Amino acid sequence: MESITVVPSDLTQEIVRDDTLVIRTGTALDNTNAHEMVDMISSAQNKGFRFIVVDMTALEFLSSAGVGSILGTVEISREAGGDIILCRVSEPIMHVLQVLDLAEFLTIKPDRQQALTVCGVTE
Amino acid sequence: MPTEMTSNSAALSLPGELTGEAIAAFQSRLDYALREGPDEVVLDCSHLVHVTSKDIALLWQVHEQCTSSGVAVRLAAMSPYLIRILKTLDLYEYFKQDSNEVRSALIDAVRPAGGSGEESIVDVCSATDESTAGAMEAFLRFLNRLKLPQIIEFELRTVFYEVVTNIRMHSGISHEDPIAFSVVASPALITLRFADSGAPFDPTEHRNDDTLRTAATDGRTRGFGITMIHKLADSVRYAREGDEINVLEITKGWSR
Numbered sequence: 094m095e096s097i098t099v100v101p102s103d104l105t106q107e108i109v110r111d112d113t114l115v116i117r118t119g120t121a122l123d124n125t126n127a128h129e130m131v132d133m134i135s136s137a138q139n140k141g142f143r144f145i146v147v148d149m150t151a152l153e154f155l156s157s158a159g160v161g162s163i164l165g166t167v168e169i170s171r172e173a174g175g176d177i178i179l180c181r182v183s184e185p186i187m188h189v190l191q192v193l194d195l196a197e198f199l200t201i202k203p204d205r206q207q208a209l210t211v212c213g214v215t216e
Numbered sequence: 217m218p219t220e221m222t223s224n225s226a227a228l229s230l231p232g233e234l235t236g237e238a239i240a241a242f243q244s245r246l247d248y249a250l251r252e253g254p255d256e257v258v259l260d261c262s263h264l265v266h267v268t269s270k271d272i273a274l275l276w277q278v279h280e281q282c283t284s285s286g287v288a289v290r291l292a293a294m295s296p297y298l299i300r301i302l303k304t305l306d307l308y309e310y311f312k313q314d315s316n317e318v319r320s321a322l323i324d325a326v327r328p329a330g331g332s333g334e335e336s337i338v339d340v341c342s343a344t345d346e347s348t349a350g351a352m353e354a355f356l357r358f359l360n361r362l363k364l365p366q367i368i369e370f371e372l373r374t375v376f377y378e379v380v381t382n383i384r385m386h387s388g389i390s391h392e393d394p395i396a397f398s399v400v401a402s403p404a405l406i407t408l409r410f411a412d413s414g415a416p417f418d419p420t421e422h423r424n425d426d427t428l429r430t431a432a433t434d435g436r437t438r439g440f441g442i443t444m445i446h447k448l449a450d451s452v453r454y455a456r457e458g459d460e461i462n463v464l465e466i467t468k469g470w471s472r
Contacts, residue, residue, distance in 0.1 A: 123377065124381055124385075155374075157378055158381075158440075161438050164428060164436075164440075165434075166437065167432055184366070188370070189371070189374060189448070192448060
């Protein structure tokens with residue numbers, strides 16, 4: 094682990110390798126902060142982070158804007174040979190992703206370690 | 217149509233039919249009221265059933281006359297239709313509004329019939345962050361009392377959020393405008409109703425199940441709210457009441 098950066102929102106980011114970033118969400122990812130999520134992911138992609146792990150441990154609410162912040166950015170990571178991987182997704186949020194038919198489309202892992210394994214990182 | 221004076225305001229009714237005689241009588245009452253030096257003139261618009269260009273011209277004439285006398289004009293008993301026309305013509309902001317009338321109309325539009333064995337709430341919020349957050353809290357407290365399965369509660373919370381957000385962001389209402397909602401819980405069904413005075417919008421015509429997957433390839437990050445509502449709800453119905461109010465009814469089945 095190199096550093097932890099706290100940005101002025103409830104989203105935090107942690108660089109775990111030169112091409113892998115972990116973003117931890119706050120309790121909600123909705124209209125109030127989805128644009129920050131998009132900015133954070135896009136900025137990381139522009140800096141060469143192919144893999145982005147979104148740790149949803151604290152997430153209690155995911156709106157369509159929150160879904161969109163991940164859905165609208167995932168292809169850029171995949172085209173670069175990486176991915177956006179979700180982990181620690183609660184049962185209700187997983188249910189919503191299933192209802193939206195996105196549970197198979199998005200890469201979702203039960204915990205951080207398994208998510209980082211997808212990125213080729215071992216802690 | 218009488219003119220009522222209080223210490224600082226004069227109340228006049230706009231004529232329902234603008235004949236030359238009616239306009240002359242109204243003008244006479246307005247002139248009399250302004251000579252008394254009120255702080256504001258309150259115009260009762262309840263007779264404006266069909267709003268014509270003549271009505272708008274009269275409203276503007278009253279505004280100009282009052283303004284030149286240093287008197288504010290407040291419109292009372294405005295229909296959502298009148299509000300929309302004034303907004304379309306960029307005239308709405310020139311008048312003080314009596315939002316209680318619109319508020320009542322919206323509440324009436326969502327008010328449940330009251331069946332046996334049902335629990336319900338009716339509430340209204342304005343389109344500000346704080347007010348809609350308060351409405352969400354009231355909604356969640358109601359759901360909490362029902363002891364719904366966690367997944368159903370989460371789905372309803374999401375639907376509520378998406379509907380209110382859609383109204384706030386896309387209906388054209390201002391932050392001060394009201395949004396009314398009701399929730400009715402019967403033993404097997406939750407029914408949500410929302411009413412607003414914004415531009416007509418039928419979400420049942422905008423369902424697109426392909427939106428989510430194509431969004432990924434298009435790199436699109438917004439515009440999934442309606443699809444999400446359709447996916448999470450059992451039914452979505454829309455009605456435009458009196459060409460004035462959007463009423464959205466959403467149902468979700470449930471069992472303990």
